[in-house]
Every structure is written in C-alpha cells, then in structure tokens.
Amino acid sequence: MAQSEHDRREVADKLHSAAIHLLRYARNKDVLSQEGPARLSALSVLVFLGPMTLGQLAAAEQVKPPTMSRIVAGLKASGLAKVEGDSGDARRIRVSATARGERLLQEARERRIRLLAETLEDVRGPQMFILRQAAEIIEQALRRTK
Amino acid sequence: MAQSEHDRREVADKLHSAAIHLLRYARNKDVLSQEGPARLSALSVLVFLGPMTLGQLAAAEQVKPPTMSRIVAGLKASGLAKVEGDSGDARRIRVSATARGERLLQEARERRIRLLAETLEDVRGPQMFILRQAAEIIEQALRRTK
C-alpha cells in the first residue's frame, strides 16, 4: 500500500512538532551539568562510539571542523575529554572521553531520561509499545537517508 | 498493566535520541530561509497563536525576556514581525507577524516537512500509523506534565 504524499507530510509535520516539544522539555535538566548542549552531545558520541579524530567527531555531530575544534577545547579544559596525537598521521588528533567525562555524561543522561520517564508515567503498556516502535522506525528511516 | 520503571526509561531514552537525530536532520533546510531557528520558532508562535506581548512570547518559547527582546528586534529588522504599543498598558508591546513573516514561515515549514517526508518515503502504511499515534501520545504526555 503506497502512502499518499499528503499523509506522509502530515505525519512528518506532527513528528517534527513533537520532537521540538520533547527536546525543549528535556533541555532544562542539562543546565545542571554546567556544560552546554553541544559539548554534552559530542561527549556522548565519544562515550558511545569510542575515541576518534576531530574530523570524524565533527562529521558525527554534523558541524564544521572549526566548531568541533572549539567544542573539544572546552571539553578538554573541563577535564571531560583528552587529546592525543595519532600514531601514523601527525595531522590527526585522537579525541577520547576521560573517566570523569563518562561519569558526567551518564549523570546528565540519567537526569534527562528520568525527567522524560516521569512525563511518560501515565502512558500505558500498548501506547508504550507504540512509542518504542516509533523511535525505531524514525532511526531506521534516518539511517537509510544518510 | 503497569509499566515498569525500566521500560519507561528505555523508551524515554530511545525517544530522546530519535528526536535529536530527527531535528538535526531537519535543521539543515532552515538555513535557506536566512533566519535562525530561534526566530523561525518565535515567528511560528506568532503565526499560529496570533499577536501577543513580548513576555507572553518569551514564555511560549521558554526563554527569558531579554532573549526574546533581541529575537523580536531581529524579526522586526527583517520585516517579518511588527511591534505596536499595547492599548491600555504602555509598558507592554504587541508583537505580530507581518504578511511577509507568514509567507516566509510557511515556506520554511514546507521545506522542513518536505525533507522529512522524503525521509519517511519508505515507511509503509502500518508504520506510518504508528508514527502518527506516537506523535499524538508524546504531545499529550507533555501537555499533562506542563
């Protein structure tokens, strides 16, 4: 069954709106970590995907290298990430999360998730299943597009 | 059937991640409008909820008044919003979208939606239904929490 263009756009619009509202709500807790959203996001990439070069990190975060250069400098200054030279190519650097960075990220993540979970408190079993599937469908669709 | 705390957190985490990725992807097209995301978002509030004071707009966007003051100044400078004195309380201002603001917003919105709709191209009927329901469940849950 082919989906009509109209249906797809309507769902796209609703999803976009819901995503904005969900993140705006979750954002409030990130303030507690004393680190900005760009740094937390980059840190989470380092924690979950492991060490990588600055360019790879910039690509993963979809920002330009100069932007990531400053984000990494900030993480380094806060002791959340460390930077080593790449063995084999002296132009590259190897960025990785420190133990403190991993801890801080898990805490920030905990807070966000707890906040969102409270919001979902009244959502019942079948609806929870729908949400779980929806998240999976979205990620798959985005992966395909990339 | 009571949802376990563990399940709720897992779904919250997945939704958070999916929302981040979805918005990061959609963001790219907003560049075309030559207006930043904060201005487009404020403009959309004006377009869909109608004229309001600066304080109301700040509250709707969950930012502080000085931030909104500058956003409104930007919109005004671009001819996308206009500002009038409030009849009855000279401290207040009445902010509203101009015709050009409405047009630009619809165009930016169109681009975003079209981009996301393309991403959902391969999503079939039943899954589309899940996404539609998910968006609704999220909005409802957030409305209850607010």
Place this chain on the structure above:
DNA sequence: CTAATTAATTAGCATTGCTAACGAAATATA
C-alpha cells in the same frame, strides 16, 4: 502620594554555528 511591582530594554558574558585564511603533514605527480 509614595512605594512596590511589572514590562521591556540595555549591557555584558558565554556558547555555538559559520567562513576565510593559515600552517603542517601526507600524498600525488612531473
């Protein structure tokens, strides 16, 4: 009529996005 509150702005700071220009290192080519 004064005092307190409220609405918006201004000033100043930090973060985060960009492009342009640069330096250093690696790779391709003549």
Place this chain on the structure above:
DNA sequence: TATATTTCGTTAGCAATGCTAATTAATTAG
C-alpha cells in the same frame, strides 16, 4: 626526487542565542 596538491586541524572574526544584572518607564498597592 622535487614540487604541487590535498588533507587535517587551528586561528581569527562574525552572527545568533542563551543567561544575569541593572536600568527605565508605567502601573498598582498602600
């Protein structure tokens, strides 16, 4: 091999967006 090109990261400088503190003007309370 020597030079040219490409690649990687940084620096400099701009704009947008978030904040708090302090100011101004208007309204409301006492």
